[in-house]
Amino acid sequence: MTEERSAVVVRDVRKSYGELKAVDGVSFTVAEGEFFGILGPNGAGKTTTLEIIEGLREPDSGDVTLLGERPWPRNVKLLPRIGVQLQASSFFDKLTAREQLQTFGSLYGVNSTRADEMLELVGLTDKANEQENKLSGGQRQRLSIACALMHDPDIVFLDEPTAALDPQARRNLWDVLRAIRERGKTIVYTTHYLDEAEILCDRVAIMDEGRILALDPPAVLVRGLDAPTHVTLQKGVLSVMDASALDGVEEAHEDEVSLTISTRRPAPVLSALADRGALDGLQVRTATLEDVFLNLTGREYRA
Amino acid sequence: MTAFKTLSLAMFKGFIRDKVTLFFTFLFPLMFLVIFGLILRDVGADKTKIAVVGDGPIVSALRDSGVLELQPYDDENAAVQKVKDGDLPAALIVRGQVLDVRFAQSDQVKSATVVGIINGFVDKANVAATGQPPRFTFAAEKVEDASLKPIQFLTPGILSWGVAVSAVFGSALTLVSWRRKQVLRRIRLAPVSATSVLSSRILVSAGVALLQGAIFIGVASLPVFGLRLSGSWWLAIPLLLLGTIAFFALGMLVGAFAKTEEAASAAANIIVLPMAFMSGTFFPMDQAPAWLQAVSKVFPLRHMNDGMLDVLVRGKGIQALAVPSAILVGFALVVGFLASRVFKWEE
Numbered sequence: 281m282t283e284e285r286s287a288v289v290v291r292d293v294r295k296s297y298g299e300l301k302a303v304d305g306v307s308f309t310v311a312e313g314e315f316f317g318i319l320g321p322n323g324a325g326k327t328t329t330l331e332i333i334e335g336l337r338e339p340d341s342g343d344v345t346l347l348g349e350r351p352w353p354r355n356v357k358l359l360p361r362i363g364v365q366l367q368a369s370s371f372f373d374k375l376t377a378r379e380q381l382q383t384f385g386s387l388y389g390v391n392s393t394r395a396d397e398m399l400e401l402v403g404l405t406d407k408a409n410e411q412e413n414k415l416s417g418g419q420r421q422r423l424s425i426a427c428a429l430m431h432d433p434d435i436v437f438l439d440e441p442t443a444a445l446d447p448q449a450r451r452n453l454w455d456v457l458r459a460i461r462e463r464g465k466t467i468v469y470t471t472h473y474l475d476e477a478e479i480l481c482d483r484v485a486i487m488d489e490g491r492i493l494a495l496d497p498p499a500v501l502v503r504g505l506d507a508p509t510h511v512t513l514q515k516g517v518l519s520v521m522d523a524s525a526l527d528g529v530e531e532a533h534e535d536e537v538s539l540t541i542s543t544r545r546p547a548p549v550l551s552a553l554a555d556r557g558a559l560d561g562l563q564v565r566t567a568t569l570e571d572v573f574l575n576l577t578g579r580e581y582r583a
Numbered sequence: 584m585t586a587f588k589t590l591s592l593a594m595f596k597g598f599i600r601d602k603v604t605l606f607f608t609f610l611f612p613l614m615f616l617v618i619f620g621l622i623l624r625d626v627g628a629d630k631t632k633i634a635v636v637g638d639g640p641i642v643s644a645l646r647d648s649g650v651l652e653l654q655p656y657d658d659e660n661a662a663v664q665k666v667k668d669g670d671l672p673a674a675l676i677v678r679g680q681v682l683d684v685r686f687a688q689s690d691q692v693k694s695a696t697v698v699g700i701i702n703g704f705v706d707k708a709n710v711a712a713t714g715q716p717p718r719f720t721f722a723a724e725k726v727e728d729a730s731l732k733p734i735q736f737l738t739p740g741i742l743s744w745g746v747a748v749s750a751v752f753g754s755a756l757t758l759v760s761w762r763r764k765q766v767l768r769r770i771r772l773a774p775v776s777a778t779s780v781l782s783s784r785i786l787v788s789a790g791v792a793l794l795q796g797a798i799f800i801g802v803a804s805l806p807v808f809g810l811r812l813s814g815s816w817w818l819a820i821p822l823l824l825l826g827t828i829a830f831f832a833l834g835m836l837v838g839a840f841a842k843t844e845e846a847a848s849a850a851a852n853i854i855v856l857p858m859a860f861m862s863g864t865f866f867p868m869d870q871a872p873a874w875l876q877a878v879s880k881v882f883p884l885r886h887m888n889d890g891m892l893d894v895l896v897r898g899k900g901i902q903a904l905a906v907p908s909a910i911l912v913g914f915a916l917v918v919g920f921l922a923s924r925v926f927k928w929e930e
Contacts, residue, residue, distance in 0.1 A: 386588075
């Protein structure tokens with residue numbers, strides 16, 4: 281990918297608050313139309329990185345190019361092309377969902393009729409006349425994303441849009457994010473849910489303590505781990521001894537309910553199991569980004 | 584629609600949908616107006632009441648004049664007993680053409696007034712009885728003096744105070760809440776100038792101030808309170824607008840320092856409440872001790888009060904606006920400049 285067609289280019293950006301190095305030499309590029317995730321635990325430097333790209337903060341050193349322009353100092357030419365959803369749900373007092381959209385849209389000179397289209401996009405059409413404080417957390421989050429999209433920006437920044445949502449609300453939001461992506465927008469988003477990043481993102485940057493530890497498509501990161509695949513069967517389908525004897529099996533063990541087989545070559549193991557008709561309760565669990573994080577930092581992931 | 588119009592509309596909607604703000608903007612000052620207006624309504628207004636036994640031309644003339652309140656008694660002893668008990672200052676006993684006045688010695692001022700009034704009526708009746716034209720005549724004419732009926736100074740004072748409160752709180756709380764909820768940051772990320780955001784908020788405050796003026800003056804003009812506006816009342820409009828801008832600037836300064844709405848609210852109260860008491864909101868400043876009068880001159884609210892009083896009830900012309908306007912504009916410029924220096928987009 282060439283830098284001309286990149287939506288975001290970040291080169292060796294650093295930012296310190298006193299002794300704390302919030303961002304400590306971060307470089308990456310985001311292609312146009314890409315769904316790019318920055319993930320890591322709280323305090324990893326995700327938000328600060330995002331704020332520097334958006335032009336809200338000046339980096340101590342390093343370069344940022346956003347859609348071919350410098351975001352700092354406040355670049356009015358760039359602002360209509362970027363949409364930002366903030367970490368806190370920031371709304372005007374006492375306005376309904378539709379009025380919030382119209383008001384935010386007016387800041388960009390956008391026709392207020394677009395508000396209904398946005399409500400539909402995020403599935404809040406029936407909440408159009410509800411005041412913002414009467415909405416649930418997930419609905420507020422979706423409204424806040426709709427507000428960021430009112431002026432039809434080319435690139436959207438979402439800071440932990442799924443934080444503090446229940447599982448159902450998170451999944452609803454994923455649909456919204458996918459819909460935005462289908463409209464050809466570039467999305468840069470932060471999260472501390474590794475599973476979510478794995479599902480949604482084209483590429484993820486794993487951040488910890490102000491640095492990027494790894495940057496690749498989630499599948500590449502996981503594969504690169506060379507971690508064993510775990511095949512789980514219902515207990516009693518096969519004995520531990522028989523399982524261990526299969527071609528490609530590294531280790532097998534059993535607990536009260538299931539038999540777990542570890543392998544780096546799952547294909548022959550699965551076909552051998554199929555030959556024996558021993559597929560009851562079959563589950564295959566490959567390594568996840570959580571394993572990648574553990575491998576990179578040497579500690580368990582804590583969101 | 585332009586950002587300016589939509590933002591003004593959004594903030595106005597936010598304002599009228601917030602019951603607490605509505606209460607403190609309209610009902611709370613109105614409560615003071617009603618309570619003080621009713622308490623102080625009759626001060627200095629009650630007439631002297633005397634007992635009267637019998638009737639005749641003099642008593643009729645007294646009754647028609649309305650100078651004294653006459654309480655008729657049938658029994659002379661009962662009337663005199665009232666005076667002895669100290670309930671009434673005097674009793675007038677009419678026996679045909681002889682008038683007898685019994686007065687209490689304790690309240691010499693009151694009884695002298697009563698005796699003087701009755702004497703005057705008797706003399707006038709005597710002159711008329713001679714059929715001769717009187718040699719000396721005199722004419723009495725009313726003079727507008729500086730002292731005012733309570734409602735006349737209460738209305739301008741409470742109006743200025745109400746406008747100051749809503750402008751200070753409106754700007755301080757909006758600023759703090761927008762900063763805390765990151766609405767400020769969201770605005771900064773939009774291609775809209777700080778001027779249009781600020782001016783739309785001031786427009787809302789100015790509209791609220793005019794509404795307060797209309798409502799407070801309307802209520803004070805009800806017959807129960809009896810406010811009488813002067814012909815130059817409309818000069819209060821520029822004063823309301825300048826006052827709004829001056830106190831809006833003060834709110835911006837408070838909002839720049841306060842981190843939470845609660846802190847902003849407390850700080851605004853600490854500034855506005857003492858200022859209101861020392862600026863003649865609840866009592867006229869010419870009755871205050873000299874040192875307080877001197878101190879009060881430092882407060883912009885004092886000058887706004889003075890200007891309001893002059894144009895709303897004293898009937899002074901446009902020249903009465905000069906000093907208050909200059910002070911409010913100067914205050915707005917200085918405080919607004921300070922506020923812009925300490926302004927923060929983020930927490």
